[in-house]
Amino acid sequence: MTSAEQHPNEPDHPEDTASSPSGLMDLLGVAAVLLEADGRIDMWSPQAEQLFGYTGTEALGQYAAPLLLHPEHQDAAIMLFAQVMETGRGWAGAFPIRHKDGSTRMVEFRNMRLTDSVGDHYALGLATDRSTLRQVERSVALSTRLVTQAPIGLAILDTDLRYLAVNPAMAAMHSVPVADHVGRTFAEIMPGASFRAVEAEMRQVLASGIPVVDQQVVGPAAADQGSDHAWAMSLYRLEDQHGTVLGIANVVVDVTDRYEAARRADRAQQRLRLVARGSARIGTTLEVERTAQELAEVVVPDLADMVAVDLLDSILQTGRTDTGEGPALFRVLAVKTAYPTDAARAIVPPGRLATYHADHPAAHVVRTREPHLISHVASGEHGRIAADPEAARLLAEAGVHSDLAVPLIAREQVIGVMGLARAGNPLPFDDDDVALACELASIAALSIDNAVLHHHIRSAAETLQRSLLPQVSPRHPGLEVAARYLPAQAFSEVGGDWYDVITLRDDRTALTVGDVMGSGIEAATTMGRLRTATATLANLNLGPARILKHLDEIILGLDPYLATCVYAIYDPHHARLQVASAGHLPPVLTGPGRSPELLDLPTGAPLGVGGVLFESITLDLKPGDQLVFYTDGLVETRNNPIDERLNDLLSLLTRPDPSAEDTCDRLLQQLRQPGGHDDVALLIARAE
CATH class of the missing domain: 3.30.450.40 (GAF domain)
Known part of the structure; x- marks a missing residue:
């Protein structure tokens, strides 16, 4: 035997059973009154007692018209009652009735003739308070108007998330007709990954009763898969007066324009x-x-x-x-x-x-x-x-x-x-x-063009700089000599650093290192002028202090530049060195059996200050002694004190190298920082 045969009268839906009454009748408080053919009250419902104020004992057996109506309305009511009883046609309308407490109330009536099994006629009157009825009518009219004409999407879904009703606005948002919604599930109307989370939230609201309010959902409409829409969605669980879950209400506002504007x-x-x-x-x-x-x-x-x-x-x-x-x-x-x-x-x-x-x-x-x-x-x-x-x-x-x-x-x-x-x-x-x-x-x-322009200017300055520097011979009387020049790195301009080794009479050798303050082609040009002047003055057999004095006067007549310089003359026959400084960093003297030391020179002022006296000192050089002349680009950095860097230089020079060339390479490798922002001129002379 099938399930249907076992329960032939089982309803298809739970709401069809007697255990699920509507609350509308209770809201209206519909009263039922049964009148005999002569107009006397034969039956009186509890709702009638609430509506008219009379108990069943007080009403039963009484003529309805004198009991319930004012005298001026009784004749009209009796005539309408007679027509219903004679013709069998029902009547509907409103009458002012007299309440037991003496007040007058408008009551809506529905009157109809009933016939029993032996052919006797009765009149059944259904009545409700007209103000309550009008309130319900207005609420229904308002709800209907809102549902059908509001721009807000409204939908009712059952507990299986099947659509029971949607308004035109919701149908338009989904691009699916109203009729095609009913009976279909939410997942069928709104497929795709974007709405799986929405379906899960619907089931959560059904289970918990906690609403979801104004949540943004983004995804394609069912009939418009090519572009995304945005909706503000709210979900509410629906229950009857007994607390039975009926389904879920879905309220949706299309906020695509706002969403696109925000995007x-x-x-x-x-x-x-x-x-x-x-x-x-x-x-x-x-x-x-x-x-x-x-x-x-x-x-x-x-x-x-x-x-x-x-x-x-x-x-x-x-x-x-x-x-x-x-x-x-x-x-x-x-x-x-x-x-x-x-x-x-x-x-x-x-x-x-x-x-x-x-x-x-x-x-x-x-x-x-x-x-x-x-x-x-x-x-x-x-x-x-x-x-x-x-x-x-x-x-x-x-x-x-x-x-x-x-x-x-x-x-x-x-x-x-x-x-x-x-x-x-x-x-x-x-x-x-x-x-x-x-x-x-x-x-x-703009930045690339500036970098290219800088590259070309820098290349020109570097070419000029290198063309102005001498090709140093490694051998001079009593000296082994090595020199290096490194320009500033690509992001800085070439400066005016220079070195020179000049052969003098009587096997003497002039050694000089200098630095024109500034950078670019102008600084390189000034450096070239100073080097030329130094070479010319060297042939006049002048001492270092006199050479610096003349250079100071010469640079005063050039562009407004300052320069530092150290100038030394080595005499191999007497193994002596004369040296003077014009504001330059002191050379380092090192040799066998001695610690490297910075020469204690009268520093003087930079060339170009004018009116400054320069002083020379004389010292003996033994075979193996080594002098290191350098510019500030070797030891100065932006992050370390100069004293610390000079100590690093002295520390590196404690270890002897096989040749002056090796010492040059090692000092540059270990002291020259990547991306150095200044030129370096380095000159090393080792006594033989």
Whole structure:
């Protein structure tokens, strides 16, 4: 026997059983009164007692009209009663009745004729307080109007989360007709991962009764999978007056416009932060490659998944944007990806030269001076953005779907191109991304151009500097000599440091090291003038103090520069050294059996101060004794006291080297810091 056969009258839904009454009848307080054919009261319900004030004992057997109506309304009521009894047609309307307490109340009536089994007629009157009825009617009308016309989406779902009712606004939000909602589950109407959490929250609200209020949900509508919508959703559990859970109410407001506005505002804030970060992080040095790398690090991953920064090679070589007749020749300065990807192998590595076909975004940007945006790179079109077929294959396999190239413009010239691509980021580049990329490229282009200009000026100054320094012979009478010159690193300008070794009469040798205060071509030029003047004065057989005095007078007639200098003359026949200083760091004297020491010289003032007396001292040099002359770039740093660095120099010189050349190399290797911001001139003379 089947379950249906065992329970043939079992209802399909729990709400159809007698144990689940509606509360509406109780709310209306409907009273039932049964009248005999002559108008006397035969039955009187408890609700009638509440409505009219008379108990059953007081009402039963009484004529209804005199008991309940004012005299002026009794004739009309008796006539209506007679019509109902004669015709069998019911009557509905309102009458003012007289309550037992003497007050008058409007009561809504529904009157109908009843016939019993023997053919006798009775009148059944159903009555309720008209003010209560009107209140319920207004509430229903208001609810109906709100449900059907409100822009807020409203839905009722049962305990299985099947739709029982939705209003037109909800149907429009879902892009599903009202009729197609009823009987279908929430998951059927709103499929997809975005709404699984919503379904779980619905079940939680059903279980706990705790509402969810104004929670934002983002996802595609059922019939509009191409774009996201945003809703503010509230969930409430529905119960009857006995506490039985009936289902859940879903109240939804479409906030897509507000959500999109907030997203746009958030993206604008992100762009402002990115531009601010770019302004702070791009151009921290005057190194071309470093500046390009800083640009790449700002762009990835916030704007692009991969980036390449290319500079026209002619800019690096000549400072001009001369692309010639053929394709533009680029030098790749920086490449960065947001994550490990084979697409990186499709990009020319940094430091390499590259040319691109005429349709490549980089070539297009150089020709037009305008950004080149390919929002969607279709399948089979990766050759447009790749240098060669193999690179196109790698980009396609990596999922590159959007490409953007923007010019690097400085001094109204295109000096290079920044190429960006997206693969992991599913969004295509848009006009806002173009504007942001151009802003960052503009910041970087100015810094790169300054770095290139500095590079050319520095190269010219360094070339001039080296051309003015002598080629030192390692052997002089009684001396082994070694010298080194190192320019400042790329982010600083070349200074005016120099050294010289001059052969004098009687086998004597002049040794000098100096430093023109300042940097650049002007400082190098002043250094060349001083070195020339020193060589000329050396042939006049003057002592070190006299030489410095004449140099002081000479520099006063030159550009307003100051210079420090130490000048010494070694006489091998007497093994003596005369030395004088013009504000320069003291040389170091070391030798067998003695600790290295700084020579205690009258320091004097720098050359160019004017009117200063200089003094010389004389000391003996034994075979193996060694003098170390140097400029401040060897020992001065921005982070260490000069006394500490001089002690480091003395400590290094406690260990003898096989030759003066070896000592030069070791001192530079251990004292010269990476990225040194000043030139170094080093001269070592060892007595034989």
